[in-house]
Amino acid sequence: MIFIFRILLKIDALYHTFLNRASxxxxxYRGMKVGKNFNMPDKVYFGTEPYLIEIGDNVNIAGDVRFVNHGGTTTLLRRLPGYEDARILGxxxxxxxxxxxxxxxxxxxVQIGNNCILGANxxxxxxxxxxxxxIGNPAQFL
Structure with a gap:
């Protein structure tokens, strides 16, 4: 029974590794620039406009990190007269x-300089x- 459980765990780990690599x-493919030795051991959400993201060399990104390259406020702005074509991208x-x-x-x-650490959460x-x-929400200098 333990043998079957270990096989299922290994299959699950391989599946998630494949999904992370595919993401x-x-x-x-959609235009994100990534440098050498990029490490992303778990799921990272690159947003709907990955072509707006540039990642340098020797970068480590932990799991569940989210890149927000556009503001959701455009839905509200587009309802206002004169702002029908509003776009907030960065x-x-x-x-x-x-x-x-x-x-x-x-x-x-946002730009993160060289040799920086952004603390968890x-x-x-x-x-x-x-x-x-x-660190923190909003992130402040430590």
Whole structure:
């Protein structure tokens, strides 16, 4: 019985690894730029506009990180006269040698410098200079 359970766990792990790799490849096909030695061991949501994301070399991104490259407020704005074609989009750029913690949200128009750490469960709505650590909701300099 334990043998069957171990086989099922292995199949489940392989399935999730395949889905994560496929998600990354689809985002790259849709225009996302990814540097060397990118590590994404678990599911990451790259948003509906992955072509607005650029990830540098030697970047580690933990699971359940979400890239938000557009604002959902456009639905409301488009109902107002004169704003029918409103669009709120923004680029996200992550520098080299960065680590993004578990369950983070990275908002549009944000740049993360080189050698940065974004702590787990943080919501980043401002850019991070090089060599900094940010944590919290909203993410603040530590």
């Amino acid at each position: 990354l490849e689809v985002a790259k 680029r996200i750029k992550i520098g080299n040698n960065c680590t993004i913690g578990l369950n983070c949200v990275i908002m549009q128009d 943080s919501v980043l709505s401002q850019s991070m200079p090089d060599n900094t650590v940010f």
